[in-house]
Amino acid sequence: MEGLEQQKSAGPAGVLGDRMGIEFIEASPDRVVATMPVEGNTQPYGLLHGGASCVLAESLGSVGATLHGETVDRPFALGIDINATHHKGARTGTITGVATPVFRGRSMATYEIVITDELGDRVCTARLTCLLRAG
Template identity: 60%
Template sequence: MVTPLNNGETMTSENDQLNPVLRAADEQLTERMGIEIIESGPDRVVATMPVQGNRQPYGLLHGGANAVLAETVGSVAAALHAGAGRIAVGLELSCTHHRAVTEGVVTAVATALHRGMTTATYDIKITDEQGRRTCSARLTCALRKQPPRR
């Protein structure tokens, strides 16, 4: 299923009630970072992010940008797993940076490791345009009842 978040298209998902929650990402950090979700489901989420605009002072992709991308794909997958009326919040994120990237686009693929009732854990692989792994990450999200809107 395709889920572009930052180009104004309508998102499709297995659970249309989640669309407003995931669409809200369009107004936040994901838009500033240029992250575009291109596939989404509770077992796998794929997104891309440009290197340009997300570099540290030495011209390399910022490690924090990798972390934002990893947490985005993992959190979206966890939210889709959690279902309507529930939310996913990051509990623990670990990133190992393997290779520097100076240009182009990186792609993150989150794959479910554990999908429980109260937690969900995802393995995230970030690669460059040549398919080389640039970062390995693991995210665990806590799954909770959605609090009332203020």
């Protein structure tokens, strides 16, 4: 029960996102923006971990899908597919993710998430599809 209460009290990034330092800047069904530090989210070779990019992408896409789901009375978004292409490594600084909708229906939503480094260079492109469910 303690874990459930902790999850409920977590911010929009959830417990994992909070641990990874994800900070939301903007959130609407049309566009979700968040940042995440590279430090603390690296693999053994000192580069941003690909899984960390996927956590950021899923956090962004899930928030967008949930906000869209609220407009069609299906406020629960469940990620059912994610894919990511890692274009460039990052060793320091902060990355920024921007999620925009590719498709928004009554029972499903798909978002493209573009993650860039502080220079504006693309680090990762991801796509997340969520199933939208009613309570």
